[in-house]
Amino acid sequence: MQNLIDIDTECSPDIVGLPGGTRPKNQDGGVRALIKRRRPENKTKRNSNTQQNSIGLNKGSRHYGSRESVSIPVGGLGSLDLSADTSTVIRPVHSSILGEKYCFEVINSENTHCFGCSSAAERDRWIEDLRRAAQPNKDNIERTENSLCLWVNEAKDLPPKRRYYCEVHLDGTLFARTSSRAVGKPLFWGEFFELDNLPCVSQITLHLFRDEDPKKKRHSRDESILHPLGSVAIPLADIQGRTYQEKWYPITPYKASGTAGNKELLGQQASLRIRARFQNLKVLPMEKYKEFAEYVTVDYVEMCRSLEPLLSVKEKEELAGALVHVLQSIGKAKEFLVDLGSAEVERLGEKEALIFRENTLATKAIDEYMKLVGQKYLIDTLGDFITRLYSSTENCEVDPRKCPASELSNNQKHLKETCEEVVQKIVELHGPFPEELHKIFSSWVELCEDQGRAEIGQRLISASLFLRFLCPAILSPSLFGLTQPYPEPNTLRTLTLTAKVIQNLANFTLFGEKEEYMLFMNEFLQQHWDGMRGFLQTVSNVDTYIPMTSFDGYVDLPLRLAVLHGLLVDIIYQKDQDTIDKLNPLPSILNQITESLGPEAPRIIISRCVEVLYLI
Incomplete structure (x- = not known):
């Protein structure tokens, strides 16, 4: 873990949105106020005016130089006396604020410290250790946990030929921001924010900003970029509870003192489509859950069998996720997943082609578990590929109905190269494989071999690892923590075609007449079948040595x-x-x-x- 920030000033909330208020420099609660240099070669990025560079703030502009941070080994962590200050807050910092993943901050009455970790699991472990240091009796007291899950989906009736982004503020403090997107039909973000360990919240506000034009000279930039074009206030009562609420919220134009506001910059129907839920969950002392925990640990198979017919698809997803986290903490997650996989094989009988293709508790549970223990493996395997693809201008469209005939050959070449890159990253195991998944996969193989159905074991692994994890992550990288922005149309098409090829490879299936334009990839598939078989055997053979890592989160x-x-x-x-x-x-x-x-x-x-x- 690395210490990114050491701030000796008290955090101050942002007051954007107050009548006649300006946008102060410390809107992020102090997190970015004293970020120091680490990489002088970093390119300039779009940043909030909370930022600071080596020569100080550049007034009159929202651009303040490159965001560069310091990475020093944590030496000062031991000097933090967390138990002496009951006001101490320890919480994650969203990657959109610092531009770095896996950060958290420690805030007390005197200062703020921000730290960066190498993975989400490491960050969660540090947060828990520090919270426990601040409150040693944490498990034996009643507490309230606040969380906000928010989809910023799209906007409409905004001026064209511009780029916009939104900032998420809770009680005036910046907690997250979307990427910058150009107006299309409509302007679409499709970005998800999950904010946990929140303080008590009374106001949720989204501020809409127009991104500055990098082609303009700094002295000629519009002063309006210092203020939001408008804001949306989400009533807390509208989104409280377990169920998501979705609606279009009208954007209220920003009005500076002595002006008529920004109505000329926004259409009459300017609005944001938001889907959100806010939860205040009362957590009791652990002793209150003792009998419940014992019941779940011993009787999860019977409980799932009894409840499954009563559940909607959404309820199956939520129940599977909750069970996976509870049983992982108790140390029974492996047995849970092995039992569910075995029950799935028994239930389907000769219809093994449907394994993990239906909306069952087993399917949802393996989805959640792979996300929980496989995040670092996913980033090691696909992270660099996704980053490169998002910055690439190569066209991989191979459907003759969607691209000129003169470009088809080049596009086919690009798609083959893209798929080759992904296949090599997967089968060559570019990062340690999750030990928990290796144990589950090898148990499934042994169970199926004992039943004389060895081929079903390989199908279980292929369906879970590729159908439920790797291919969905390729198709929707923002939903799997590989990136934040929703892909642009050209990139999305490349991801879609790549996921198709990798899924067919994992299924050992050739393209047919239904997707005639993909027939040229069949030779590629056949060339890599042996490599895929070897990979599936490697990650499921209890006697095979491969680099592995176990889940170290909390x-x-x-x-x-x-x-x-x-x-x-x-x-x-x-x-x-x-x-x-x-x-x-x-x-x-x-x-x-x-x-x-x-x-x-x-x-x-x-x-x-x-x-x-x-x-x-």
């Missing part, structure tokens, strides 16, 4: 049990009485926890006779 067990409890109560309490009674003792165990949450918390109605049996 799962907050009381928090995850609170999430699972709330989810199960929401699912079960609306069911008919007969269904509820058949699920016992789970409803009774959930109600015991609910008693500690207060009279407002929903309770599951249980038949008296069933409740008596549970108490006995």
Whole structure:
């Protein structure tokens, strides 16, 4: 871990959006105020006016030189007396603020320190260790965890031929920003922000900014870029709860004192499409969840079997994610995934082609688990490729209906080269493979071999690793933490075609008449089949040595049990009485926890006779 910032001034919130207010320089709560130099050769990037360069702030412009940070080994961490200040806040810093991933900040009444880590897991572990140092009794007290999940999707009725971005402010402090996008039909961001460990929040505001034109000379730049074009205030009551709420929010034009505002810069219907949810989750002391944790650990197979027919697709996704995190913390995630995979094979029988292709708890659970333990592997394998592709201007369109005949041959060549790069990065294992996945895959292979169905074991691995993880990450890299911006149309098309090829390779399937324009890739597929078979055997053979790494992140067990409890109560309490009674003792165990949450918390109605049996 590296110390990025050491700030000896108290953090101050941004006051953008207040009537007549200007945009102060410390809008990010001090995180960027004293970033020092590390790489002098870094190119200039678009930055907020919170930034500072070696000669200070350049007034009258939102551009303040390149963002460069210092990376020093953490030596001062031991000098932080976290237990002495009850106001200490320890939270992640979104990568859009610093331009660096996996940062967190420690804020107390006197100063702010910001640290950078090498992975999300390492960052989460440090955050937990420091929070525990600040509050040693953390697991034995009641606490509230606030989180915001936010999709900034698109904008409409903005002036054309411009680039825009949004900033997400909570109670006046900048927490995240979108990338800069040009107006299209419509202006589309499609960017997701997940903000955890939040303080108490009373106001959520999105500010819309016009990006400055880099071609303009600095002295001629428009003063209006110092202020937002307009803002959207999201009422907290509208998005509180477990369910996402989505709507178009009108943009209120910014009005500086003594002016008529920015109405001439915005259309009459200017608005942002936002999808969001804000949760205040009460987390009880760990002892309150003891019986619940024991039940989940011992009876997860029966619980999943009983609940699955009652669940919507979204509920399956949420339940699988909650179970994966709880069982990972308890040390039972491997057994959970092995059991679900085995049950999936048994359920499908001879329809093995459907393995991990349906919306089952097993499918959703392996999705969540690979994201949890495989993030570093994913970045090591695909990170450089995605970065290169986002900056490339090469065209890989090979459908004759969508590109000129004169460009087809070159485009086919580019697509082959792109796919070759991805295949080599995957099969040559450019980074350590997740040890947890290796154990699960090898267990699946052994189970299938014992049943005389060895070929099904390879299909399980191919379907999980490629169909559910690597290929979706290629297709939608922003959803897997590989980048933030949604790809431009040309890049998106290249990602789509590449994912098609890699999926066919993992399925050992050639392109057919339905996608005639891809037939030229069949020779490429056949050339790499042996390499793919070797890779699948390598990552699933218990006797094969490969570089591996184990998950070193932290799962907050009381928090995850609170999430699972709330989810199960929401699912079960609306069911008919007969269904509820058949699920016992789970409803009774959930109600015991609910008693500690207060009279407002929903309770599951249980038949008296069933409740008596549970108490006995």
